[in-house]
Each structure stands twice: as C-alpha cells, then as structure tokens.
Amino acid sequence: MMNKTTLVQHLQHQEKKFLGATGEFTSMMNEIVVAAKIISLEVNKAGIGGHILGVTGNVNVHGEEVQKLDEFANSTFLNILSKSGTVCAITSEEMADPVIIPKENTGKYIFMMDPLDGSSNIDVNVSIGTIFSIYRKKSAGDSVSDEDLLQKGEDQVAGGYIIYGSSTMFIYSSGSGVHGFTLDPALGEFFLSHPDLKIPTHGNTYSVNEGNVCFWEDRQINLVNYFKEVDEKTNRPYRGRYIGSMVSDFHRTLLKGGIFMYPIDKKNPKGKLRFAFEAGPMAFIVENAGGRASTGKERILDIIPSDIHQCVPLYIGSRFDVETAEGFLKD
Numbered sequence: 001m002m003n004k005t006t007l008v009q010h011l012q013h014q015e016k017k018f019l020g021a022t023g024e025f026t027s028m029m030n031e032i033v034v035a036a037k038i039i040s041l042e043v044n045k046a047g048i049g050g051h052i053l054g055v056t057g058n059v060n061v062h063g064e065e066v067q068k069l070d071e072f073a074n075s076t077f078l079n080i081l082s083k084s085g086t087v088c089a090i091t092s093e094e095m096a097d098p099v100i101i102p103k104e105n106t107g108k109y110i111f112m113m114d115p116l117d118g119s120s121n122i123d124v125n126v127s128i129g130t131i132f133s134i135y136r137k138k139s140a141g142d143s144v145s146d147e148d149l150l151q152k153g154e155d156q157v158a159g160g161y162i163i164y165g166s167s168t169m170f171i172y173s174s175g176s177g178v179h180g181f182t183l184d185p186a187l188g189e190f191f192l193s194h195p196d197l198k199i200p201t202h203g204n205t206y207s208v209n210e211g212n213v214c215f216w217e218d219r220q221i222n223l224v225n226y227f228k229e230v231d232e233k234t235n236r237p238y239r240g241r242y243i244g245s246m247v248s249d250f251h252r253t254l255l256k257g258g259i260f261m262y263p264i265d266k267k268n269p270k271g272k273l274r275f276a277f278e279a280g281p282m283a284f285i286v287e288n289a290g291g292r293a294s295t296g297k298e299r300i301l302d303i304i305p306s307d308i309h310q311c312v313p314l315y316i317g318s319r320f321d322v323e324t325a326e327g328f329l330k331d
C-alpha cells in the first residue's frame with residue numbers, strides 16, 4: 001500500500017490549522033500546481049520537435065532576450081491563475097505591467113512570478129525553475145493599488161519555487177516551515193519528500209558568478225578571497241559552485257548549506273536579481289528554514305520595494321555564512 005502524502009493533502013491539512021480559513025489559499029495553490037505540471041511536461045520534452053527551444057526575438061522589461069519557454073511558462077500561469085477566482089492581480093518578471101483581474105474572477109491574493117528562471121540555461125538542458133510569491137490584497141475597495149503591489153517582503157503569505165531538474169520538485173512555505181514535494185512523472189502527482197526542511201547553520205560552499213570579479217567592489221573581492229583561504233576551524237577553503245540558474249543554486253544551498261550571492265557590480269549597480277520575483281520569495285523560504293537573506297547591509301524581508309521590477313543585491317543561505325558576508329560588506 002502506498003502511504004505517501006500528496007501535495008494537495010498536505011495543503012488541506014495545513015489549511016485546517018488556521019481558524020477561519022476559507023479554502024481560497026489552498027485553491028490558489030492547487031492552480032499553481034496544475035501550471036507547474038504543464039510546464040514540467042513541456043520542459044522535459046523541450047528538445048523534441050524543436051518548436052519550443054530558442055528565443056522569441058523579443059526583449060523583456062529587464063533588457064533580456066525572451067525565450068519561447070519563458071513565454072510559454074508566463075502565459076500558462078497567467079491563463080490558469082487569472083481564471084481561478086483567487087487572485088486580483090498578477091505581476092511577472094516577463095511583463096512590464098501588472099495584470100489586474102476583472103471583477104467577476106477576482107480574489108484576495110496578489111500572485112508574483114518569475115515564470116522560468118535561469119532561461120539562459122534552457123537550450124543546454126540545465127535545471128531551470130519557476131519562483132512565486134503571494135501577498136494578500138491590503139487596500140479597501142475593488143481597485144488594486146501600490147499598497148497591494150509594493151508590500152514589505154515580510155508580509156508575504158507564501159513563497160515557493162518549482163525546480164525542473166533531474167526530478168521536478170515543488171518547494172513552498174506559507175510561514176510554518178518549508179516543505180518539498182517530488183513529482184512522480186508516471187502518476188502526475190507531487191508527493192511529500194522533504195518535510196520541514198532546515199538549512200545547515202554553517203556551510204562550506206560559495207556560489208557567485210566569479211567572471212564578474214573585474215566589475216566588483218573591493219569588499220566583495222575580499223569576501224570571496226576569505227572563502228578561499230585555508231582555515232580548518234571554519235571549513236575553509238569553501239567549494240565554489242555556480243550553475244547560473246538561481247533556482248538550482250538556491251536549492252543546493254538550501255539542502256547542503258553555504259551562500260549564494262549576486263552582488264552589485266559595475267554592470268548592475270543595484271544588483272541583478274529582482275526583489276519581487278527572485279530575492280523576496282527565496283528570502284521568505286530561507287528564513288522559514290532557519291537561514292538568512294540580506295542585501296549585505298539590510299535584511300531582504302525588511303525591504304518595501306518602490307517598483308515592481310526593483311533589483312537588489314542578494315546574499316542568501318546559511319545564517320553563519322550570510323552574517324560573515326555582512327561583516328565584509330558593511331560601511
């Protein structure tokens with residue numbers, strides 16, 4: 001007899017813990033799961049037929065080339081969630097402006113996504129992922145305002161990601177632990193495989209695009225040099241690992257410990273990763289797993305963004321390692 005918990009069962013069980021829960025959150029999560037399965041299927045067969053690999057010829061709001069799979073993932077989430085009756089607005093790394101859901105289909109949540117993170121890795125069969133973040137509508141009345149779209153990171157209702165890797169996994173936190181599920185491709189069902197994930201407090205891996213060293217500030221160079229020094233007591237030298245697909249680099253960091261960094265540099269003076277679609281949800285997850293996320297100077301979840309596409313520098317992972325980075329980066 002199979003005795004595994006499905007993602008849907010887990011969500012329903014969590015919902016019962018909250019008095020007054022209406023089921024709207026669970027229902028929205030179920031829709032996210034459906035979209036994730038559709039994208040997983042498409043990613044797995046992307047090399048076959050050749051119609052879905054490659055670029056669309058368009059450039060997104062961040063000046064990046066849009067891949068066909070980026071567009072497919074974006075429209076899949078958009079179509080499914082906008083009809084779900086659970087969200088009032090959807091924002092995406094791939095869309096300049098928010099999509100406001102018409103009155104007849106509206107709900108109380110705001111859904112934010114990076115529909116396919118790590119797009120530059122699509123054509124070379126490296127793991128990619130979806131990152132999402134959920135907030136509750138705050139403003140009164142029917143319209144959606146900046147009060148709803150530009151909320152403090154700490155006010156997230158949930159954050160999560162789906163990694164399309166050697167297996168497809170769904171990881172999320174709604175504030176009470178971080179839980180991971182693995183897709184059984186034959187059954188098309190996610191099963192609980194990593195309950196209540198905790199990140200090690202101290203790792204021995206650093207993850208950063210070191211090709212950018214010529215664009216870094218001295219303090220960032222000093223930090224990476226520190227990770228490379230020999231010191232048995234603090235597990236140094238650290239190993240270097242960088243996939244260039246944040247979901248994969250973050251997933252390894254969450255499971256094994258260490259630090260993932262995307263610092264400011266001369267090309268990206270405000271950082272490259274987006275607060276709403278990448279740094280914010282991953283910070284919510286890492287903190288719920290006992291880790292830390294920082295800009296180097298400020299806790300990510302303390303940020304109130306001024307723009308939906310705002311970028312931030314990011315240091316995320318094991319508490320000890322992120323605090324070490326903050327020690328090097330402070331003014």
Ligand code: AHM
Pocket residue numbers: 064093114116117118119120209244245246247249262272
């Ligand atoms: P994307 O959302 O357009 O895919 O960009 C974000 C990606 C992250 O997955 C990854 O950590 C980073 O960009 C890699 O950037 P770089 O190539 O500059 O190292």
Ligand code: MG
Pocket residue numbers: 093114116117118278
């Ligand atoms: Mg991204």
